[in-house]
Amino acid sequence: MDQEIKIVLTNTPKEKPDQNHLGFGNYFTDHMFMMDYIEGQGWIDPRIIPYQNLSLDPAAMVFHYAQEVFEGLKAYRAADGRILLFRPDENMKRMNVSNDRLDIPALDEAFCIKALKELIKVEQDWVPSAEGTSLYIRPFIIAVDPSLGVHRASHYYFIIILSPVGAYYPEGLNPVKIYVESEYVRAVKGGVGFTKTGGNYASSIKAQSKAEGMHYTQVLWLDGVERKYIEEVGTMNVFFKIDGKIVTPGLEGSILSGITRKSSIEILKSWGYEVEERKLSIDEVEQAYRDGKLEEAFGTGTAAVISPIGELNYNGDIMPINNGEIGPVSHKLYETLTGIQWGKLKDEFNWVQEVK
Numbered sequence: 233m234d235q236e237i238k239i240v241l242t243n244t245p246k247e248k249p250d251q252n253h254l255g256f257g258n259y260f261t262d263h264m265f266m267m268d269y270i271e272g273q274g275w276i277d278p279r280i281i282p283y284q285n286l287s288l289d290p291a292a293m294v295f296h297y298a299q300e301v302f303e304g305l306k307a308y309r310a311a312d313g314r315i316l317l318f319r320p321d322e323n324m325k326r327m328n329v330s331n332d333r334l335d336i337p338a339l340d341e342a343f344c345i346k347a348l349k350e351l352i353k354v355e356q357d358w359v360p361s362a363e364g365t366s367l368y369i370r371p372f373i374i375a376v377d378p379s380l381g382v383h384r385a386s387h388y389y390f391i392i393i394l395s396p397v398g399a400y401y402p403e404g405l406n407p408v409k410i411y412v413e414s415e416y417v418r419a420v421k422g423g424v425g426f427t428k429t430g431g432n433y434a435s436s437i438k439a440q441s442k443a444e445g446m447h448y449t450q451v452l453w454l455d456g457v458e459r460k461y462i463e464e465v466g467t468m469n470v471f472f473k474i475d476g477k478i479v480t481p482g483l484e485g486s487i488l489s490g491i492t493r494k495s496s497i498e499i500l501k502s503w504g505y506e507v508e509e510r511k512l513s514i515d516e517v518e519q520a521y522r523d524g525k526l527e528e529a530f531g532t533g534t535a536a537v538i539s540p541i542g543e544l545n546y547n548g549d550i551m552p553i554n555n556g557e558i559g560p561v562s563h564k565l566y567e568t569l570t571g572i573q574w575g576k577l578k579d580e581f582n583w584v585q586e587v588k
């Protein structure tokens with residue numbers, strides 16, 4: 233696919249928000265990228281247009297049957313002014329994995345990265361430079377045919393919107409408290425747990441509200457069959473340091489294959505840590521806690537970056553981790569990963585792409 237991307241610029245640019253109070257996902261830039269998929273014609277009409285509301289038929293399939301996928305990645309402002317993307321090829325590859333499971337037509341990954349770079353060039357003044365800020369990128373696809381029959385759609389929109397952001401958690405790099413959810417489940421093998429689709433998040437909201445009601449930041453999901461094995465946290469993959477080794481749940485079909493997860497594993501291994509990707513039961517974590525061997529826990533995600541976990545609550549058993557403080561591994565991992573993302577450290581893994 234090598235179609236020309238049409239560009240229509242806005243006449244009414246918005247005022248940019250204060251970079252020191254961005255929060256997460258509260259502001260959107262002046263333009264968006266959009267293209268249509270029409271059965272028989274493929275992905276057509278790529279365009280960068282002023283950020284605007286969508287006009288959709290109330291019967292649009294996405295409203296009823298949730299045939300949609302999304303991605304999340306970031307652009308970073310380096311100290312020398314360059315704009316850097318972190319592993320965008322991995323996001324586009326994963327979007328096609330989600331597309332396949334949701335029966336949405338595949339995208340041309342290289343073309344989408346080109347479109348994304350074009351959009352960021354148009355919006356370059358929106359990439360923030362304050363400490364800890366970035367431009368969050370949200371590509372998504374929705375089924376838009378007006379039809380109440382449950383079938384694959386014949387018309388989709390692929391859209392990319394951009395949002396200047398600060399930290400996802402108000403805690404920043406301070407450890408978060410996590411509630412282990414044992415009543416509700418997120419996903420089972422054979423379902424859509426490994427995809428980035430809205431339904432996974434819709435079904436998480438009740439448990440999230442329950443956790444927030446108890447002053448926990450997010451929930452830790454257990455497997456949907458035995459409610460025994462650790463899966464992932466609300467918006468991040470999860471790692472534990474037990475007796476010197478790093479353990480994270482394996483990708484067995486029900487958890488998201490996080491790009492920050494994958495990058496963290498590569499960094500940790502490069503430091504000589506043994507990283508085990510395997511089944512990890514909550515009982516094993518509890519036992520390690522009792523034996524004084526649960527040294528650290530942290531989450532990884534594009535939005536969450538590296539987020540230390542300072543406390544777990546499993547059925548009322550409270551497990552403070554590393555005295556509720558940031559552990560040395562989480563801290564070094566945060567510094568290294570963000571150092572590469574912001575262009576402060578040498579990109580030895582070749583993960584960063586400049587937007588130019």
Ligand code: COI
Binds near residue numbers: 304535
């Ligand atoms: C991300 O980390 O990019 C995500 O997609 C999590 C999001 C649901 C906040």
